[in-house]
Amino acid sequence: MFSISPRPGATLFACIVFSTFLSGIAAQEKLPTFGDKIDVLGAMGRTDQDFADGLALDLFSPKNRTLVVKQNTAPLPAQFVSGTTGSPFxxxxxxxxxxTMNETANDLIAKIEIPFDLGNLAAQGVNPSNTYVGTLAADKQSWVVNDANRNVHISENNTRIIKMTSLDGEFMLLGRTTVDTTNVFVQYGQGETRVVNMTGGPGIQEAEFVDGLRFSTQAEKPLRMNVDIVNGINPATMPANTQSLNSFAWVVNTSDPNVRVNSRVNVPFNRAMLAALKSNGTSPSQSLMVARRALNATTEKFTPIPRAQQTVNEQPEDRIAIQGLTQLDGQYIIMVV
Incomplete structure (x- = not known):
C-alpha cells in the first residue's frame, strides 16, 4: 500500500481557486442596505430587489431609473393612523x-413588502392579519392605510402594499392590537368598550361608528370620546323654516371639552328620508346642513355650522363633511332647509 501526497503548490492553487469561488458567491448574495443606489430596469422589465433587513421592492418601470432607500429612526408615532377603522395601532x-427615486415617477406597477417577526407580534398582542404597511400622509400627520391595496402574506410572514403607481414616500410596518381582524366600528353608548381613545400630539386618529359617523381628529392632549343616540327633537329648538332629517341627535361628549382639537367629522344621511320630506326631488347638496347645540342643552335652539365648513358628498358616500371643528362636545343633527 502506498499513498500519493499532493504537491504543496497544487494544494495552494486549489485553495486560492476555492476561496475565490466562495468570495464570488458571497459578493453575489450581498444585499443592498440603506443609502445604496438601486438601478431600476426600463422597458417594463421587472426589478425585484431584496434588502439586507428584509424589505422587498418589486416594480415595473417604462424607463430606466434609480432609487435609494433611507432609514428614519424618529418617525411619526404609530398610533396616528388614517384610512381604516379601529385602534390602537x-x-x-x-x-x-x-x-426616493431620481425623478418623479407615477407610471409604475409596484409593490412594497415588509417582513414581520411572529415573536414580536405576539409580544405586542398583534394578530398577523392585523399588520399594515402605513404610508406617511402628505401633511405628515398620519400613517395612511388602504385595505383595498393591502395584502398580508401569512405563509411568508410579510405585509404588502400592492397596486402602487409610485414608490416615493415614507413607509412603516404597523400593527393593530384588536381581536377583530377586519374593519372595526365603534358602537354608540357609554362604557369602556364604546370609548374612542385619542392620543395627544401632532398626528391624526380616526374612528367610525356603526352608521358611518366618522371622526378624523388631531388633539393637543389625550382625549376620550363617547357618542350616544338621543331620540326626540323638539320642533321649537329648530331654526325657523327648517326641520330635522332624523328623529334623533348624535350626542358627543369627551373627557375634557377644553382640549383643543382640529377635527373633520363625516355625518351620514339617509336620502330616502329626505325624499319623504321633500317630494319635489331637492338634492341633498341644496337642502341639508349639520347643526349643533351645547352638550347639556334642553331648550336651546340648534345653530347651523357655517356653510363654508360643510361639504355634502352625495352617492355613493352620502355623508356631510364638516371641516375645522375645534371642539367636539355637543348635540348634532342634520337639518333640512
Whole structure:
C-alpha cells in the first residue's frame, strides 16, 4: 500500500481557486442596505430587489431609473393612523423607510413588502392579519392605510402594499392590537368598550361608528370620546323654516371639552328620508346642513355650522363633511332647509 501526497503548490492553487469561488458567491448574495443606489430596469422589465433587513421592492418601470432607500429612526408615532377603522395601532419596527427615486415617477406597477417577526407580534398582542404597511400622509400627520391595496402574506410572514403607481414616500410596518381582524366600528353608548381613545400630539386618529359617523381628529392632549343616540327633537329648538332629517341627535361628549382639537367629522344621511320630506326631488347638496347645540342643552335652539365648513358628498358616500371643528362636545343633527 502506498499513498500519493499532493504537491504543496497544487494544494495552494486549489485553495486560492476555492476561496475565490466562495468570495464570488458571497459578493453575489450581498444585499443592498440603506443609502445604496438601486438601478431600476426600463422597458417594463421587472426589478425585484431584496434588502439586507428584509424589505422587498418589486416594480415595473417604462424607463430606466434609480432609487435609494433611507432609514428614519424618529418617525411619526404609530398610533396616528388614517384610512381604516379601529385602534390602537403600534409600531412593529423602530424605524421607517424613506424611498426616493431620481425623478418623479407615477407610471409604475409596484409593490412594497415588509417582513414581520411572529415573536414580536405576539409580544405586542398583534394578530398577523392585523399588520399594515402605513404610508406617511402628505401633511405628515398620519400613517395612511388602504385595505383595498393591502395584502398580508401569512405563509411568508410579510405585509404588502400592492397596486402602487409610485414608490416615493415614507413607509412603516404597523400593527393593530384588536381581536377583530377586519374593519372595526365603534358602537354608540357609554362604557369602556364604546370609548374612542385619542392620543395627544401632532398626528391624526380616526374612528367610525356603526352608521358611518366618522371622526378624523388631531388633539393637543389625550382625549376620550363617547357618542350616544338621543331620540326626540323638539320642533321649537329648530331654526325657523327648517326641520330635522332624523328623529334623533348624535350626542358627543369627551373627557375634557377644553382640549383643543382640529377635527373633520363625516355625518351620514339617509336620502330616502329626505325624499319623504321633500317630494319635489331637492338634492341633498341644496337642502341639508349639520347643526349643533351645547352638550347639556334642553331648550336651546340648534345653530347651523357655517356653510363654508360643510361639504355634502352625495352617492355613493352620502355623508356631510364638516371641516375645522375645534371642539367636539355637543348635540348634532342634520337639518333640512
Amino acid at each position: 403600534v409600531a412593529l419596527m423602530n424605524y421607517s423607510y424613506i424611498i
